[in-house]
Amino acid sequence: NAGVTQTPKFRVLKTGQSMTLLCAQDMNHEYMYWYRQDPGMGLRLIHYSVGEGTTAKGEVPDGYNVSRLKKQNFLLGLESAAPSQTSVYFCASSLDYLTEQFFGPGTRLTVL
């Protein structure tokens, strides 16, 4: 039982490049989330999903897209990376919106 895993762990991009972050969970959770964490800012919700095939915007969705084609996977895409997207990205999942969230180990992204 791996819980929540994220790929990759680290990535360096140049401005304008694109990439996809992959999140996978094996707990059969309906809800999945993408957050970014910046120093002094806490965690901010980018996008979330309440079930397979659904996505919704969070607090800071601009510049990101997501897809939830399979229940266990939640992908976060950056179409044209900007230095302002340098951050640590965390994926999380939960049974529903009221219960605890389980977090992945994070992806540290640097955009030059």
Added chain:
Amino acid sequence: SQQGEEDPQALSIQEGENATMNCSYKTSINNLQWYRQNSGRGLVHLILIRSNEREKHSGRLRVTLDTSKKSSSLLITASRAADTASYFCATVTGNQFYFGTGTSLTVIP
């Protein structure tokens, strides 16, 4: 913003002492949760308190919730060096999760 605010931002104590951190929020909530984050790691859930509960215990953790003041506190008793981490409160309002900015706790052996 519904985002909770933890107080203090940083706290340094000696091993064996108690640590108290506070969280304030702005609108009504379904529940409030506390998480811990060790350096370079993801967040780990510690405890959940529902809006109709006033106090909850889990091991060395004690959480209180005052919905009239829109505030919560987390008490860690008999702290250990391994408790060194950042602690975040998260409020659940509707189907939205909002994390605070965290309290950085250092426990000195």
